[in-house]
Amino acid sequence: MMGKFEEIYHKHVQSVFRFALSCVGRREIAEEITSDTFIALLRNLDGLDETQLPGWLITVARNRARDYWRRNMTEQRYLETLEVPVSSSGDQDLDSVFDDPGLKPIHRVCLILRFREEMTRSEIAKEVGLTETQVKGHLQYSLQLLRKSMAGKERREYEDRRSGTI
Secondary structure, eight states: OHHHHHHHHHHHHHHHHHHHHHHHOOHHHHHHHHHHHHHHHHHHGGGOOGGGHHHHHHHHHHHHHHHHHHHHHHHHHHHHHTOOOOOSSSHHHHHHHHTOTTOOHHHHHHHIIIIISOOOHHHHHHHHTOOHHHHHHHHHHHHHHHHHHHHHHHHHHHHHHHHTOO
């Protein structure tokens, strides 16, 4: 089975990648789509008719590209709608955390929905069209990223105070 898979992979990987790249326009996303396509092939290899294989691969890649654009549009829509004015109740500190440049849009959306809107992971998943596991992963990653960022800022402030620049 692995020999057959490797043969198909080498024969079709470039065309699937080029198609994915034409759909999304970003190399790293096209690489992910290509990988996902061939993982799907490996899972379904026994039940596929080889004569329909090129079309099947392109269809899977197209569907993965559509999923990417759907997620991307959802992220952008929520980023635009969740721009809430800063209140005087201490949310200003929270907003500055959400503006961290290291956060990707999906991480920012999940954080805002979780901590400002106080939604549960399952509510966030339904709202943005992700699985609960994906939301959990985005929240964990973004919190880890923010911890590192905040520790770096505190370290720089400490060093500035010691050197007398503050």
